[in-house]
Amino acid sequence: MQLTQKLATSNNIYICAVNWPKIVHTKIAEENIMKIKKILVMMLTVVMLTSALAVPASAASNNCKDVNFTIKLQDSNIHASTETYARVKKDSSSSYINYTTRIDKTAASGPYQFEAIIYGSKTAYGTYVDCTSFKLNGERRRKAIVTRGSRGLFYQTVYENFGLDSYGQIWGRRFNSSNSGIARGSWSVDSAGNYPHYN
DSSP states (O other): OHHHHHHHTSHHHHHHHHHHHHHHHHHHHHHHHHHHHHHHHHHHHHHHHHHHHOOOHHHHHSOOOOEEEEEEESSSSEEEOSSOOOEEEOSSOOEEEESSBOTTSOBOBSOSEEEEEEEEESSTTSOOEEOSSBOTTSOBOOOOEEETTOEEEEOOOHHHHHOTTEEEEEEEEESSGGGOEEEEEEEESSOOSOOOBOO
């Protein structure tokens, strides 16, 4: 009682004496809350950046980078691209062909239509076999007839037949005698994105 009376003689001293522990406690709590808020903001920023930069797993890991192809289509035989030998197959996605532009954005050129075929092998310099014309169950697939000015996908079974890190190679065949010439465009052995299938 005496302490209270003495302190009460000065309002300033009284306020400091009575409220000082509460003020300190409140200040510490506010600092902790601010620290927690800063941490939460940083975590949220990291999550948002990760989400924005994230790409589908297949797109990140597969071999979907376009390269050019040049295929001679001057007879009824099947011919391999002379511009790209073989590409490493990373997943079971369809192969992609762009008969609209080459990788330098110049226009694709060649016959109006041709049949595209992917050949596959376990190793880069192994024996290549047709992996487009037939399904895994032996059923014949529709031919992948590519029309100049189009982009799309075509089914093949390189990954299913030979596994991870096998090789795919683009080949072509003249569609008919009026579609002879040299086809030039771009392609990738794996794909990312949604396009119509040729076969």
